[in-house]
Amino acid sequence: MPAVVPFETAPQLLRRLAEHYAGTGKAALGHKDKATKAWTDLTWDDLDAQVRAFAGFLHARGVGKGDRVAILSENRPEWAVADMAAQQLGAVTVALYTTTPASQVAYVLRDSGATVLVVSTGLQLRKADRAFDDCPDLRSIVSMAAPRKARPDVPVVTWDDALSEGERQSLDLDALSDEVGPDDLSALIYTSGTTGDPKGVRMTHRNLMSNVHAALDRYDIHESDVHLSFLPLSHAFERTAGYTTILAAGGQIVYAESIDAVSKNLPEVRPTVMVSVPRLFERVYSTIQRSVAEGSVVKRGLFAWAVEVGSKVAQRTKAGKTIWPPLRAQHALAHRLVFSTLHEKLGGRVRFAISGGAALPEEIGTFFEAAGIRLIEGYGLSETAPVLAANPFDAPIYGTVGWVMPGVTVAIRALDSGRILAEVEGDDYPTDVTTGPGEILAKGPNVMAGYWERPEESAAAFDADGWFRTGDVGRFEGGYLRITDRLKHMIVTGGGKNVYPGPIESTLSTSPLVSQLMVVGEGRPYLTALVAPDLDGLRQEAGALGLGASTEAELLAAPELRAAVEQTLADYNRAAPSHEKVRDFRFVAEPFTVENDLLTPTMKLKRRAIEAHYADLVESMYERDR
Incomplete structure (x- = not known):
């Protein structure tokens, strides 16, 4: 610095x-x-x-x-x-x-x-x-x-x-x-507006700069770093992590030509640090999975061996154990034969990538780590400038969002009793704090000054003790914070079971056949899903099955391809509790986008709008229960 x-x-x-x-x-x-x-x-x-x-x-x-x-x-x-x-x-x-x-x-x-x-x-x-x-x-x-x-x-x-x-x-x-x-307003960051008009989050200079200081305290970002910026700067995540923090470290920001040009710009710019949402990493992973699935038995075996070797090296490195010469040699060979192509597509210089804005599937993080690219998943909200927690560079646990950030305090409040189960300060790294699930609360210099011209909603965002109510559900596991889902997204099934759809959607969306997926089930006897398919994935699957389907309509109508997606659900359902099994699905005719008003500008599902838009499809999945 x-x-x-x-x-x-x-x-x-x-x-x-x-x-x-x-x-x-x-x-x-x-x-x-x-x-x-x-x-x-x-x-x-x-x-x-x-x-x-x-x-x-x-x-x-x-x-x-x-x-x-x-x-x-x-x-x-x-x-x-x-x-x-x-x-x-x-x-x-x-x-x-x-x-x-x-x-x-x-x-x-x-x-x-x-x-x-x-x-x-x-x-x-x-x-x-x-x-x-x-x-x-x-x-x-x-x-x-x-x-x-x-x-x-x-x-x-x-x-x-x-x-x-x-x-x-x-x-x-x-x-x-x-x-x-420090206490003067610096920015109004408007929320996504998933359930109503967007609200302007009042961010002071203290809010934003404290989060920048926390990031620089936690991570080694320096003046030789280069960041390719493509997430919208109107998003709190890119504004803090990909803009102010990079500049504060003396690094350079290079702007991508467009979102669509990112894959072309990466090898041109050769960034050393990436800030992205999980969707980019999911797409890369799905492309690799499809390529391997289409390959020969030898290619599939080589890939599996390389991932196994990479995982061993990653685990020993995180544990501070020696990488013995035979394993080191295998790792070098795995990189040259398998992983070097991935590194080249990202520019060949990425030291680590920061993922935020949505949950990163554990499978994705584990794979990239095995490939030698460390993904750092974080968590926060616009109202918290935005980062509340992030995984440590040397010891990430995928599936969690890591440690509370320096200067920030996070608490877990039980959903039933309202009792505070634990408070964790980001200046400490407690490894013995484990709690049950509860609402995530936060305090710290990064927490907003309130909503613009909305005193009642500002007051409602905090409890009587001054805790900011995130609206998210999570728990601590050995000092690491794990997010379950949004409180407002909780589905109460017809049988009275509480289900958080986020983790289910995250798991199923890693399938190369699935582009987007939304779980449905409020007041219903079981869960179902609306699936926006990955058309490239379906075409490749059709080719592997020897089908003549080529148009979108033919792909979606092919029983064999529906069966392939059903197998994805079956693989998930095998280990899922009964009330979290997804029993049926329907393909949707178009993906969920900002333009068709089914996604927010921050790429979050507009659940009510999607369910209303596809009401007939939803009803068709429950016809047999009438």
């Missing part, structure tokens, strides 16, 4: 980094130039100059301490410049997902009272056009794209013109940034 700590606010962090790297030519950001198709670096000197220019523009447009500046953009250097410029003025950043429809954009802008909106593409500018009349506080729109299609009555400024205007301002930015304190 560079010698720029301590820092308590985002302005302090930026200024100290800029001063530390001034004149060194050290790259802060990177992106692919659309004109030249070449990867281009932005040095700390360049970044500092652009931030000062854009801050000058914002200040000239009346933005001051506490005002809200909204950003509707993909991950790119301009996003960071706009955010940092607002932070220097003591303004509050409001980031929106690019998948957000115009009506929702208008809602967030109105709710936050944003006075300036920064947009990226022509598509996002058109959303701003439609939202403008409904947003009385909105005074200026800055477009990174040429505003040719903007309405003439909408005050649009191009990005380059905004920088030019800002450069001409006479502004003592350092003096203004000195007025920003």
Whole structure:
């Protein structure tokens, strides 16, 4: 880490980094130039100059301490410049997902009272056009794209013109940034809105910076690290882990061309640290599984041997045991013959990857560890800046989310009695704390200041003793926190059994035949599932079975392929308690997406919407019980 700590606010962090790297030519950001198709670096000197220019523009447009500046953009250097410029003025950043429809954009802008909106593409500018009349506080729109299609009555400024205007301002930015304190608001992070309108989570500088300090205390991230950023920066996970923490360590952030281009960009950028959601690792794993299944007996045997060798090495390494020469030689051979291809697809330099946003299937973590890529699973919420717990680098236990983060306290409260079963402080690493299941509670400097303009909901988020109520169910196992599911997702079957669908869905989704899956069963005699199939997986299975099915309709109608998915359920059901067995399923015609309003922008299932959308399919699975 560079010698720029301590820092308590985002302005302090930026200024100290800029001063530390001034004149060194050290790259802060990177992106692919659309004109030249070449990867281009932005040095700390360049970044500092652009931030000062854009801050000058914002200040000239009346933005001051506490005002809200909204950003509707993909991950790119301009996003960071706009955010940092607002932070220097003591303004509050409001980031929106690019998948957000115009009506929702208008809602967030109105709710936050944003006075300036920064947009990226022509598509996002058109959303701003439609939202403008409904947003009385909105005074200026800055477009990174040429505003040719903007309405003439909408005050649009191009990005380059905004920088030019800002450069001409006479502004003592350092003096203004000195007025920003740890307890001032830094960002409003809007929740996914799975059951209603999104709420703005009030994040102070103390909330965010304390989580950054905790991450740097726990993990070895340094100035030679490179991170390929592709998760939306409007998500609290990427904002803290993939943005502020990487910069605070002096590392470089390189922006992927798009989500779809990540697989192409990985070997080009060759990141050393990855921040991702489990879905990326699940897709990689499914692709490998399909490839192995299609291979010869020799190939399948070689793969199984390599995984066994890799697992032995990983276990001995975590236990601090010696890797003897024969095993070391086998491991080198396994890497060369089997695992090297995986490493090359990820760029060949990944030291570790951080997984968050959803549960990482234990099987996935174990495989990547055997392949020599350490996955660090963490857990948190937007309301906690976001990380509450994460696995230690040297001793991860897959299926858990690891140890409580430094500075944070997590408690487990029994669901029946309301009694606190255990409190664990992140500055300690207790190995003897084991509890039954209960609601997860949290305290710490990272816990939000409340919801924006929602005093009643803010009060309801905390109990009488000041614990933040996460709404998640979990337990401690030898000091490691294991998450069961969301309280609100709990299914009560017709037989009165409580079932948490998350772990079931996570397990079944590792099948190469399954892309997405949602368990159904509220008030029903047994559990069933709606399955969005992996069409590539079904095609490969069809080929292996000698079927002529090729169109999507033919694949979904083939009895042999349905039987293959039924076998996946049967394999799971064999070890599942009776009330957690999944007895039937139906294929759905389209995947759950943000665009069809069946996923939130943070890729969480909108369970009520999915069950309502596929009500006829759900009913068909219970017809025989009428």
